Amino acid sequence: MPMQPWFTDAKLGIFVHWGIYAVDGVQESWSFYDDIVPHDQYMSQLDRFTAARYDPRAWARLFARAGARYAVLTSRHHDGVALWDTAHGDLNVGRDLITGYADALREQGLKVGLYYSHSDWNHPDYASTRKPGRPPELEDNRYSEVAAEFEDLQAWERFLAYRDGQIRELAGRYRPDLMWFDGEWDRSEEQWRIRELAALIRSYVPDCVFNARMLGEGDYATPEQGAPVVPPEGPWELCLTINDSWGFQHHDHNHKSVDQLVRYFAETIGGGGNLLLSVGPREDGTIPEEQAERLEGLGDWITRHAEAVYGTVRGLPAGHHHGPSTLSPDRRTLYLTLYDAPRAPFGVRGLLGKVRRATVLGSGTELGHRVVGGLHEAPGVLWIDPPAAADLDPHATVIAVELEGELELYRGSGRF
Template sequence: MPMQPWFSDAKLGIFIHYGIYAVDGVPESWSFYTGQVPHERYMRQLDGFTASRYDPGAWAELFVRAGARYAVLTARHHDGVALWGTAQSGLNVPAHTPAGRDLVAGYTDALREHGLRVGLYYSHSDWNHPDYASVSHPDPGRGMEELNTNRFVAPADGVEDLAAWARYLVYRDAQVGELVGRYRPDLLWFDGEWERSESQWRMRELSGLILSLAPETVLNARMLSYGDYATPEQGVPIVPPDGPWELCLTVNDSWGFQRDDHRHKSVGQLVRYFTETIGMGGNLLLGVGPREDGTIPAEQAERLEGLGAWIGRHSRAVYGTVAGLPAGHHYGPSTLSADRRTLYLVCLDIPRESVAVRGVRNAVRRVRVLGTGAELDHRVVGGLHDVPGVLWIDAPRAADLDEQATVLAVELDGELDLYQGAGRT
């Protein structure tokens, strides 16, 4: 089935890591996997998880102000604690925490009320399930040997129990079926796939189950060969992945809430990440970590608001666009209107004398500063036969510059015709 068109035009999503790990502010699941926190202490956080100020409507309103079109909530991370009242054996927030209620239902309802697409994160792995550490990866690959030695992942004695693994897959499939059947998410964001092979996970059967219940569900690439789009993390790729993709990025350095992590990216840095990502045809999935009570820290909310304000001033360069110029044509990100007749040049640094664009064969009708409408003089210098000259655009006045990044709208005479040759010799 072809990729759902809403995804590629969404541009921005919000990734919400919310779970019991916010009680002590420790890394989600990984803190007990690595031994940073004793397993018993990690699990005692169940007793302190209240969600006492959980307001998914306020979340949704913030995400809309941020300019997001979808969000992804950690319905169940590797620690196995489900945020909904699963009917399967296992840990869940309604039954095992003071929160005492389904947190996924309120989230999905609130997002839909505000016109946002619903994404749910689910980890294939469950490091607390009694049947999970029952088999080993057949070929973990170099540097991944811990997959077959960590006690939460593989059998300690190396002896596999295939019956236990079969029971685990029944549990996983039933939980995924609950998520799809109850909440009808637009997107399922899987994780943990590296711990088993595709055949061990029975990915083909899982994909078939999901799509039989909801054929339009978007699946990420952590469904391995049954995923719809790639999910690089924490760094803009130098070369974009083939096909649809999404950069997963945290506002600070942590996915979940960690009270001592104050290394928040500035609004300007987030604008840079965002424009570089959409300029290469991807989406940005920006991660926030609510406190255990359900409130999003002010430092993170302020940055979402700041990014949203920039997007609001430059929405024509964001929504309804495709990837812009390849590297080397313009020193900064760019996008291209869907009809391929308007280039949007992002100037991350203040232009001094002029902005240069190489390789555009089209005549230019006009150039304007997006947001203020100021028109800029421009001219083409040089060129020979089929090799176009350089388009020089006069720098905007100081009054027309944007605090984070200025965008120039270059209206072309026809669809973009780009030269990428070696020049005439």
């Protein structure tokens, strides 16, 4: 299916990792899988998970102020604990926490995303088979695999029936605009029955967007925790934590600054991607103040530079400008991001065609510009005068370069 335009135009999403793991502030699911926390201790958090101060409308208002156009909530992580009152399986929080979230997002005009893990390390029928071709030297984990001689394909069918039942509830009740899958590495595409799963979801939501962990049915790539040096060719999304943890962890105060988040964001959208920025609410449903402050700081920058953000396409390839850039949909305006205050005119290389003017986005101040050099097919360098101190943004300044025609680039090496 063609990618939904809302996704590529959105630029920012908020990833919400919320579950029972927030009670003790331990790593979601992996902490028992890797025997860091005893399984019984991990699961005891279920009885202590209160959601006592959960206010999905406050979440949605915050996400909108951050400049996000969608959000993705962990409806069920690898630990198998559902955030809604599912009729399938034995593990859920005993109430429906998703309806309020979906309704609140839609009130703010945001698209609704739901994370769902293919794997479920707590389901009694999950560790009933193994991935074909799994190297024998890899150590089996009791929560996800069985030895080949103990495979039980009937149990696996029961697991898939449970999975399909939950997916019917999620797709039918909440009609998500996006389904964000995870845990795909545990089994093959055929074992997951990905094609049938996609058809099931699309029978409820024909235009639902899937991430690449939906394997052959995925719509976009999902790199994690580091902006790719060479951006993926098609649609993509960088998944990034505000501190070092996806979910709430008491000890983790290593929060990225607003400066850093602006840079991650500018680099991501400059490469044609979206930033999916993760927050980890406490078990009571409140978002830590340090994370909310950073979302609002990023949102302030986006508001000041919305023209260079929403609906734009990937900008100049590396080497043309020292920093990220985006391009207007009509390909006639380049938006150049400057992280630091230039001490002298800054250059843009390889532009074919003429420049009408260059202005500081926000203040509208026009900057002098001239082309120097150029020989045969190779164009000269466009030099733009540095903005005055009063025109500089505290995080990153954007220069709008209006072209006389659509952007054309010279990508050659010059005459030898």
